[in-house]
Amino acid sequence: MCRHLAWLGAPRSLGELVLEPEHGLLRQSYQPRRQARGLMNADGWGVGFFVPEQEAPVRWRSAKPLWGETSFASVAPVLRSGAVLAAVRSATVGMPMDETAAAPFTDGRWLLSHNGKVDRSVLPADRRAESACDSALLAAHVFDRGPDLLGETVRAVAGRDPAAYLGLLLTDGERILATTWGDPLSHLVTDEGVAVASEPWDDDPRWVDVPDRSLLEVTPAGVTVTELES
Ligand code: GLN
DSSP states (O other): OOEEEEEEEEEEEHIIIIISSTTSHHHHHHOOSSOSSOSOOOSOEEEEEOOTTOSSOEEEEESSOGGGOHHHHHHGGGOEEEEEEEEEOOOOTTSOOSGGGSSOEEETTEEEEEEEEOOGGGSOOOTTOSSSSHHHHHHHHHHHHOGGGHHHHHHHHHHHOTTOEEEEEEEOSSOEEEEESSSOOEEEEOSSEEEEESSOSSOOTTOEEOOSSEEEEEETTEEEEEESOO
8 A cells, every 4th residue: 555645834845744754755665664555665656746836736756666766855855845745656456557657646736645446447437537547546536526525435435345445635735635444644733734644754742643434634724533434
């Protein structure tokens, strides 16, 4: 399963968010701490982030392991943003291996990452999907129904594929939405902003684990977590 993170708050460099934390995404690409399936996340990575100059987020994705990306590592310390979503990928068997299958996927202002797997036959065929990868099809389905229906959409997809893992993470630069369905997720609130991540990137005691089968929403008003199954 993949690992992902989102940050909303004071501008931080991509180096600070993705590469430098002791147990951050870079380390998680070869040595995750809380990953039940898959030993590492070496099948690509991606980061999407908002910049003041434009409305839609920009992305940098790659099919290579994050640890080999020396050019990204040299530029990451000067790329700064207050709204970031990043992921490292462990591809599901049978899925495409090129960079278009790496999260984040996007639609307008939204960025989306999927930690998990889903049977593609339970999802509608969608010409707007960025890749034939299950996660890209799921992203297109979520965008189609509208991110405000995220909880409902996840419950419905899980109903059609009970073996699915449906950890989703989205941001439009103003809020973060996330679901837990089979894989871990934590959040961290500081004076500077809010982070949501598959695994805590350090041992700060303020990290809070999100219960499985939950919907999490981060807005300027704070963090809310609601149960997905009644
Ligand atoms: N199923 C997705 C893929 O193949 C995500 C995999 C994951 O979460 N490890 O990329």
